[in-house]
Amino acid sequence: MTIESSRAEISRFRSAAVAGTLTFDPDAARRCAxxxxxxxxxxxxxxxxxxxxxxxxxxxxxxxxxQLQAGFAHKARDAAELLDRYIEAAYRMKEAFLLSAGLYDEADAAAAAALRAVDTRVRG
Incomplete structure (x- = not known):
């Protein structure tokens, strides 16, 4: 599974949570989050x-x-960018679980953390 397909799955999960077709008990949602x-x-x-x-x-x-040093630095930056995507995905999953339990303030905080992960990647 690629990060792109994972992001699509997370988006579908979030949409179902927002629509109310997927719901979790608040305690269970918090544990997952x-x-x-x-x-x-x-x-x-x-x-x-x-x-x-x-x-x-x-x-x-x-x-x-x-040149060798520059090559290692480039590989490290590429790996860090990929990690940023996974960090964003983790926060998006947290957000979706919280939304599924109607915990909107907590979900907003998770969405903000996901945006910070994206911001890190954009500014990087």
């Missing part, structure tokens, strides 16, 4: 580690060493 929050936080930690890895030094002054 908490799992996605934990996932997003773990992914954010991984992203931070990638950012730190992309700022490598010690490759030396040769042109080939600088």
């Amino acid at each position: 908490d799992l996605y929050e934990e996932q997003a936080e773990h992914l954010a930690q991984l992203r931070q580690a990638l950012e730190n890895a992309s700022e490598t030094e010690g490759f030396g002054g040769f042109v080939s060493a600088q």
